[in-house]
Amino acid sequence: GAVVSQHPSWVICKSGTSVKIECRSLDFQATTMFWYRQFPKQSLMLMATSNEGSKATYEQGVEKDKFLINHASLTLSTLTVTSAHPEDSSFYICSATGTDFYEQYFGPGTRLTVT
Amino acid sequence: QKEVEQNSGPLSVPEGAIASLNCTYSDRGSQSFFWYRQYSGKSPELIMSIYSNGDKEDGRFTAQLNKASQYVSLLIRDSQPSDSATYLCASRGQAGTALIFGKGTTLSVSS
Numbered sequence: 766g767a768v769v770s771q772h773p774s775w776v777i778c779k780s781g782t783s784v785k786i787e788c789r790s791l792d793f794q795a796t797t798m799f800w801y802r803q804f805p806k807q808s809l810m811l812m813a814t815s816n817e818g819s820k821a822t823y824e825q826g827v828e829k830d831k832f833l834i835n836h837a838s839l840t841l842s843t844l845t846v847t848s849a850h851p852e853d854s855s856f857y858i859c860s861a862t863g864t865d866f867y868e869q870y871f872g873p874g875t876r877l878t879v880t
Numbered sequence: 881q882k883e884v885e886q887n888s889g890p891l892s893v894p895e896g897a898i899a900s901l902n903c904t905y906s907d908r909g910s911q912s913f914f915w916y917r918q919y920s921g922k923s924p925e926l927i928m929s930i931y932s933n934g935d936k937e938d939g940r941f942t943a944q945l946n947k948a949s950q951y952v953s954l955l956i957r958d959s960q961p962s963d964s965a966t967y968l969c970a971s972r973g974q975a976g977t978a979l980i981f982g983k984g985t986t987l988s989v990s991s
Binding site for chain 2: 809814816867870871
């Protein structure tokens with residue numbers, strides 16, 4: 766299957782600071798990338814969908830000014846959590862799909878802890 | 881509201897048995913269906929995709945799709961303790977759109 770990487774795998778930051786998470790497709794061109802958040806023992810929650818070169822589409826209830834998504838190339842999307850607060854502590858996972866296949870592959874996730 | 885429903889479990893089976901996981905979906909326009917496995921603290925891993933009615937086999941895994949009944953299932957033969965995880969069923973309409981996930985079924989395989 767296709768490979769998606771994320772960096773960093775975990776990050777601790779202080780309340781009020783911003784954190785950037787990178788998501789890369791390593792062996793395919795990702796036409797669409799998705800960002801999810803998952804709290805412990807809960808389901809995946811889709812935050813936004815992004816297509817290369819276009820503005821991301823955010824799900825209802827997700828603050829687009831707080832969770833900035835940039836999909837600048839066919840292999841890279843970034844999620845920036847601005848002015849992070851402890852309630853933003855979660856497991857953030859990206860996934861991607863390419864032009865040649867229907868499957869959606871997930872990155873390994875980034876665990877964010879805001880203190 | 882497009883939904884995918886799964887029994888949350890836990891589903892407990894002994895080692896070597898067949899585990900049967902089921903899900904139903906509400907959107908008749910769904911075209912693709914997927915099963916993901918998620919270990920605790922890890923991200924989901926794709927294990928099967930199915931697009932047409934019938935069975936699809938891959939090793940110990942068999943996915944079954946019945947679009948008339950809006951039903952998808954996953955059979956795991958010769959279950960192993962390493963299969964213990966949460967299994968997520970997902971559907972999708974058009975290519976490039978977001979997957980709709982069920983809440984997952986927790987499988988526990990005892991040795």
